[in-house]
Amino acid sequence: MAKKKSEIFETDEVDEEEENVVEEPVVVEEPAPKKQRKKRVLTEEQKERLREQLKKGRETSLANRRKKKQMTDMKKEKDKEAKDEELMQHLESKKLKSNLAKENERLRLKLKELETKPPPRPDTPPEPKKEKPPPKKLDPIKEPAKPVLPPPKPRISLLPNGLSLKDIYRM
Numbered sequence: 001m002a003k004k005k006s007e008i009f010e011t012d013e014v015d016e017e018e019e020n021v022v023e024e025p026v027v028v029e030e031p032a033p034k035k036q037r038k039k040r041v042l043t044e045e046q047k048e049r050l051r052e053q054l055k056k057g058r059e060t061s062l063a064n065r066r067k068k069k070q071m072t073d074m075k076k077e078k079d080k081e082a083k084d085e086e087l088m089q090h091l092e093s094k095k096l097k098s099n100l101a102k103e104n105e106r107l108r109l110k111l112k113e114l115e116t117k118p119p120p121r122p123d124t125p126p127e128p129k130k131e132k133p134p135p136k137k138l139d140p141i142k143e144p145a146k147p148v149l150p151p152p153k154p155r156i157s158l159l160p161n162g163l164s165l166k167d168i169y170r171m
Helices: 045-115 165-170
Strands: none
Touching: none
């Protein structure tokens, strides 16, 4: 079915003239072969320089890969250490719990023993308390004598005519 092409929009209307026309098969032509680009000719110096650059690049890439591997190994080692530390803490807490359980059992046995033991008799006197001996007194004779200070020197008055403050207050 051929559609009407006179309009801008395609519609389902069919032209009767176009219906009788037989379409011929379209022959596909092979595309023209692409032009081969000429290879760039390098001199021996240029080839040698490129080889040196390639060698240097391989060395740097190898060094970078080694560094990266060392970093990953270091991270793995830190992770292992952290896990080991966590495991040790867990084991320590387990050990502490088992020690507490043993201590609890020991205390229960001691409590049962005390419960089965008869109470002390009331007619037995309690143990006497030990008194502290009284503190020793020092003899007055043996006390060291206080050093005797020399009498104070009279002050020199800075007031005129040798007046003292007492004399001034009296005035």
